[in-house]
Amino acid sequence: MDDNPARPAPGQAICALADIPEPGAAGFRYREGEAMFAGFVVRKDGGVFAYVDSCPHAGWPLAGISGRFLTRENDLILCGGHAALFRIADGACVAGPCGGKSLTVWPVRVEDGQVVAA
Ligand code: FES
Numbered sequence: 001m002d003d004n005p006a007r008p009a010p011g012q013a014i015c016a017l018a019d020i021p022e023p024g025a026a027g028f029r030y031r032e033g034e035a036m037f038a039g040f041v042v043r044k045d046g047g048v049f050a051y052v053d054s055c056p057h058a059g060w061p062l063a064g065i066s067g068r069f070l071t072r073e074n075d076l077i078l079c080g081g082h083a084a085l086f087r088i089a090d091g092a093c094v095a096g097p098c099g100g101k102s103l104t105v106w107p108v109r110v111e112d113g114q115v116v117a118a
Contacts, residue, residue, distance in 0.1 A: 006037035008117040025069035039106040056101035
């Protein structure tokens with residue numbers, strides 16, 4: 001957890017779970033004054049996974065102009081910057097220029113059909 005004032009507080013609703021396709025992903029941006037927090041939520045195989053939207057390679061947002069967070073097969077997270085690939089379940093980089101690094105988990109939980117910051 002960081003002290004970014006733009007990060008949604010624990011308990012704050014992010015979206016309805018049904019708003020994210022399964023499998024699929026959606027990105028969210030929050031602003032508080034000068035601070036900005038960007039994260040994305042992935043649904044896959046009944047699981048919900050969320051990460052800070054910052055690639056460990058160069059810090060770019062992952063979706064870029066494509067708006068896509070996942071590969072065409074929806075089996076890995078893709079960074080549009082330089083094509084790094086990450087496992088959905090734990091954010092570990094499995095290919096590309098940031099091998100050995102991982103996405104930063106954005107803790108969330110599902111509560112009453114809502115994805116909520118944890
Ligand atoms: S910024 Fe993601 S692979 Fe380079």
